Amino acid sequence: MNYEELMQKAEEVSKNSYSPYSKFPVGACLLTSSGKIYTGCNFENSSYGLTICAERNAVGSAIAEGEREILAVAIYSPNQDCCSPCGACRQVLQEFKPQNKDIDIILKSNEELKIIPLSKLLPEGFSL
Numbered sequence: 078m079n080y081e082e083l084m085q086k087a088e089e090v091s092k093n094s095y096s097p098y099s100k101f102p103v104g105a106c107l108l109t110s111s112g113k114i115y116t117g118c119n120f121e122n123s124s125y126g127l128t129i130c131a132e133r134n135a136v137g138s139a140i141a142e143g144e145r146e147i148l149a150v151a152i153y154s155p156n157q158d159c160c161s162p163c164g165a166c167r168q169v170l171q172e173f174k175p176q177n178k179d180i181d182i183i184l185k186s187n188e189e190l191k192i193i194p195l196s197k198l199l200p201e202g203f204s205l
């Protein structure tokens with residue numbers, strides 16, 4: 078699965094977003110070291126703080142299938158060019174960074190893919 082395809086899946090799953098409060102749909106599609114992909118969209122709650130971002134939803138699906146290493150994540154919102162992951166999601170992704178390898182964060186900007194290593198978005202990220 079190449080990065081264009083990951084982005085296409087992220088765009089597709091953003092259509093399932095449950096975001097009646099922000100009206101800001103987001104979709105994410107991640108690739109793991111086993112070569113499988115997992116998708117997620119954001120889902121909100123009337124108690125606003127309980128909202129789950131698309132990225133964390135996708136990470137949860139991967140973990141539930143036994144995955145522990147994330148290689149790349151594509152993120153898409155129809156509402157924003159280059160929809161970058163929030164701080165909480167950056168930290169959650171960092172947990173599943175393979176040893177001695179970065180995670181490629183794939184964003185869509187002006188119809189082009191932009192690839193940024195997670196370590197650039199989260200310098201000096203916390204790990205135990």
Ligand code: THU
Pocket residue numbers: 096099101102103118119120121128129130131132161162163166
């Ligand atoms: N959102 C995501 O799904 N991922 C991000 O990285 C940024 C924010 C969602 C949360 C909320 O449902 C909406 O976008 C507006 O903040």
